[in-house]
Amino acid sequence: MKKSLFPLIFGIILAAFTAYFMLDTFVIERVFDVPTEEYDYALFGRNGQETETASGETGALASAQTSPDARTEETSPDAPAATPTESEKTPESAGVPAPETLGGDETPDESATPSPAPTTGETDGDAIAAPFTAQPVIGENSYTDEHVAIFLSEELFSDTTVHIADVYLSSAEYLKTAFAHGKYGRNVKATTSEIAKENGAIFAVNGDFYGARMWGYVLRNGQLYRSSSSGGEDLAIYPDGSFEIINERTVKASTLKEKNAWQVLSFGPALLIDGEVSVKRSEEVGQAMASNPRTAIGIVDKLHYIFIVSDGRVTESKGLSLYELAYYMKEKGAVTAYNLDGGGSSTMYFCGRIVNTVSSGKTNDERSISDIVYIG
Amino acid sequence: MFISDEKKKMFRTALVYLGVTVFCALLGAIYELFSHGVYSYFMIYSFAFPLLMGTAPYLILVYLPLGTPNVHARMLCHAGVATLTVGSIARGILDIYGTANTLWFFYPVAGGALFIAGICFAAATCKKNKKDS
Known part of the structure; x- marks a missing residue:
């Protein structure tokens, strides 16, 4: 072989492999075969009429979930259809999604009633006081219906804008997750708002971006998709709405499935366990060591959850460290809290709009991600 | 200064490796500057491969x-260092993004094998060349 030919050929091979490696990591979409078994809401004691397909070509996991329309029809069959009059503000102008997004049965409320008359939600025999309303009531920063109550607020904490969503549910079945385009796979991505809209979500935050990693349990809506351990801490959500922090080193995915876990999120670390901050001041996600945009989920009380998204990487908001986030969660009354994917992924969606400032500083520049956690 | 053209060539090669070292160090520094505090040792220390496996041995x-060492031994070593350096930078990019890919293991395995083969070949040819001279 000529002296100059070897480096040339080797250089081409190395460059080609590296190009393929990068494409395989970031671009090439790989949808994994997952069992498309039918699964129902037996976890919640529902009857067979409400059986839904857990996955499928058309994003069944996502799109088959009960949309606000369907739920309204399902739970309030006698509810009169809202007939907008000219004097009523259109949903778009009121800052709420169009009827096709949220459903035509809602009654957009321009006055943004944040605290409608409380009713009592019955769950598993335990009565919980939650501000539900018989009919959907949509405000600029609130949403209530028979099963869901969401109240958004914004605070400044540690030079950071923090978006808070207080969520009350009548059942954990309304706390759902969805994959991008309803497909489980690597590099199957869409923005939080796209996935939320595909699933008729009222409220959503980014999930754990399972598709960016090759390890870590993926158990969603009661179905186990990935059982390879990352050795990290996971958040398990059970059908009764309770949270548990588990470690993949000690708890197998199959065990979680046997325990009827409803959702398992694999990012971490846990921020609060039993009301105590469980991260050290210096602890960070992987090799991140700075204040960053963050997304976290916590449980305050039975079926009362708190979602937090902090802005960061912008001049107006520096972002939070994990310790600050944990401390803030504790201050807000969370008992168990868990850190989800952050940075450019951190997004909070509510009724057709992005609530936070994504890290690029532009609301229309959302990062495409693998999955969301949503209420709907 | 140098006794032979071969030594001059090797000195030039050491300088080229030094240039690659500086390039890798700058690339790592710039990448870290824009990575919002997320860092990767693979990115930061990618310059170590051309420095320790290129510049230093040639000097x-x-x-x-x-x-x-004969030309084939040198070629194998160059290929090994290039593979390891590119692999280190690639791993740094993945780490900073927060992802992983099992294909990455090609880089340390192939790079290490090429470099070790090159060193073995070089050791053999160096001995022979020394005897001949």
């Missing part, structure tokens, strides 16, 4: 009477 060969 040793220039200044110490260890003989001259």
Whole structure:
């Protein structure tokens, strides 16, 4: 072989492999075969009429979930259809999604009633006081219906804008997750708002971006998709709405499935366990060591959850460290809290709009991600 | 200064490796600057491969009477260092993004194998060249 030919050929091979490696990591979409078994809401004691397909070509996991329309029809069959009059503000102008997004049965409320008359939600025999309303009531920063109550607020904490969503549910079945385009796979991505809209979500935050990693349990809506351990801490959500922090080193995915876990999120670390901050001041996600945009989920009380998204990487908001986030969660009354994917992924969606400032500083520049956690 | 053209060539090669070292160090520094505090040791220390496996050995060969490795041995070593350096940078990019890919293991395995083969070949040819001279 000529002296100059070897480096040339080797250089081409190395460059080609590296190009393929990068494409395989970031671009090439790989949808994994997952069992498309039918699964129902037996976890919640529902009857067979409400059986839904857990996955499928058309994003069944996502799109088959009960949309606000369907739920309204399902739970309030006698509810009169809202007939907008000219004097009523259109949903778009009121800052709420169009009827096709949220459903035509809602009654957009321009006055943004944040605290409608409380009713009592019955769950598993335990009565919980939650501000539900018989009919959907949509405000600029609130949403209530028979099963869901969401109240958004914004605070400044540690030079950071923090978006808070207080969520009350009548059942954990309304706390759902969805994959991008309803497909489980690597590099199957869409923005939080796209996935939320595909699933008729009222409220959503980014999930754990399972598709960016090759390890870590993926158990969603009661179905186990990935059982390879990352050795990290996971958040398990059970059908009764309770949270548990588990470690993949000690708890197998199959065990979680046997325990009827409803959702398992694999990012971490846990921020609060039993009301105590469980991260050290210096602890960070992987090799991140700075204040960053963050997304976290916590449980305050039975079926009362708190979602937090902090802005960061912008001049107006520096972002939070994990310790600050944990401390803030504790201050807000969370008992168990868990850190989800952050940075450019951190997004909070509510009724057709992005609530936070994504890290690029532009609301229309959302990062495409693998999955969301949503209420709907 | 140098006793032979071979030594001059090796000194030039050491300088090229030094250039690659500086390039890798700058690339790592710039990448870290824009990574919002997320860092990767693979990115930061990617310059170590051309420095320790390129510049240093070639300078040793220039200044110490260890003989001259033949061209094939050098080619194998170059290929190994290039593979390891590119692999380190690639791993740094993945780490900073927060992802992983099992294909990455090609880089340390192939790079290490090429470099070790090159060193073995160089050791053999250096001995032979020394005897001949």
